[in-house]
Amino acid sequence: MDGMRLVMGNEAVALGALAAGCDFYAGYPITPASEILEGMARLLPPRGGVFLQMEDELGALAAVIGAAWGGARAMTATSGPGFSLMQEHIGYAAITQTPCVVVDVQRGGPSTGLPTLPAQGDAMQARWGTHGDRPAIVLTAASVRGAYEATIQAFTLAEAHRQPVVLLLDAVVAHMREPVDLPPPPAPSQRRPVRSPEPPFGEHPFTPFGAGRPIVVTGLSHDDEGLPRTGSARASERMLRATEARMAADPALAGLDRYRLDDAQVAIVSYGVTARVARAAIDTLRQAGLPVGGLELTVLWPFPEREVADLAARVDAILVPELNLGQMVLPVRAAVAGRCPVTSLGRADGTLFQPDEVAEAVRALPAGTAMGRDQRHA
């Protein structure tokens, strides 16, 4: 227990960013994400990094994109309302293939809504919020250690795929403290400009300004040299398709945890803090002899279609509890494609599910009722 320390989820995000070599943060404070900004304000400058409080969230992500091109490993963090303001620049980062990390600590909405209470209402905004279309990487976490590791992974994936990566947390995971033993962060590592004959965009690794060659960064559809190609060249589509294919082939993007799932007849598919409620519900149901298990998403997008389809072939029913009116249940249903019934359990009143509530919802499923009957006869 020597290295154990009680760490808040948001603090773990800041420490994870440092562990990943982050040396630039720009943001605007907002509950329940402010502790990330406060942590970076405290931690970055003494390490030679840059902390900027911007005028708003539009400016925050703009600064992050510029910093990335200047060689920084850059991130920002916000909550739903600020995340909406960042959507324009998420698209800009996507088409300019700029690696950066955006953390959205979700709270009850829309608008100011329930500003201090947890929600999972941005699962779809994180995927589809920007205009146009693009492949997206969205990670999530259910614990303090999970938030730390997901932040490191977000930087790795941003670099590997040259895309903005979103880390979607909720107010509970962001504010909870759990004992963790985290290694001291390494020294900051700038991206070095590399003299390379390779073009600056497309399939080529990200290289910031400063290698002595001119680089054009534009939001227009462009070719691998960065030159605008808005005619018939379909340059941006080629880039987006290639990025999508690379994401599909990346084993790091098959993020799933399985909880007591091997012999399960009913599965609960969940993510974030709701996955912890599901675990408690599963333990209760197991004690009553009901074979229930959990599939916990740690990568929301790209959605793990194959894993969910495989699961649907093995179980009699799937329950999807979420702190929203029913969002991730939609890709679950699409992947299940009728192989088994999928039931949504939504809640958007700023209150966590109680484990009993989720357990009751499982018992109320037609398969849950049958499962109970089977057990009684067994």
Added chain:
Amino acid sequence: MRKDRLGVRLSGRGGQGVMLAGAIFATAAMYDGRHVVETPTYGPEARLGATKVEIVLADEEIAFPAVDRADLLLCLSRDAYAKFGRAVAPGALIIVDETAVPLTADLPAGLVRLPLRATARDLGAEMVTNVVALGAICRLSEAVTASSLTAAVAEAVQGKGDLRELNARALAAGMRLGAPAA
């Protein structure tokens, strides 16, 4: 008070140091070697409003981080008692400041009314009410050990000069309040 899973809820109004008390209490539980998760909840107000922090102490890994019916409840304000006073488990220990609950005949069994704020004021600073309360909780519930709590309080005020001594006195005073009457 030792259970496989102990649900603790500390409550009061914004500005009374409830959140910090939660962090200190959870740190003490961690020093005791227990699994612990601490989750603060507060309203949009910078001050006042009913705030709470929930701490789950367990012998095994903790999945569900929140507390439904508390085994141990602290209320430092009238609003907090009105809001959380009834969400307790059977046999719960309820510790309230004397100003939070009027002395009437129908107080629930297991409720202990203490002059937490008055004790802090006597020490010269009402802001240490939270630490006085932690001392009383420690002595009445034995949910965390006195040595771990003392270490956790010292850690919270590390490098804060005069506050170290003040908080040490507040903790000792709280423990005396919680001690069984001789």
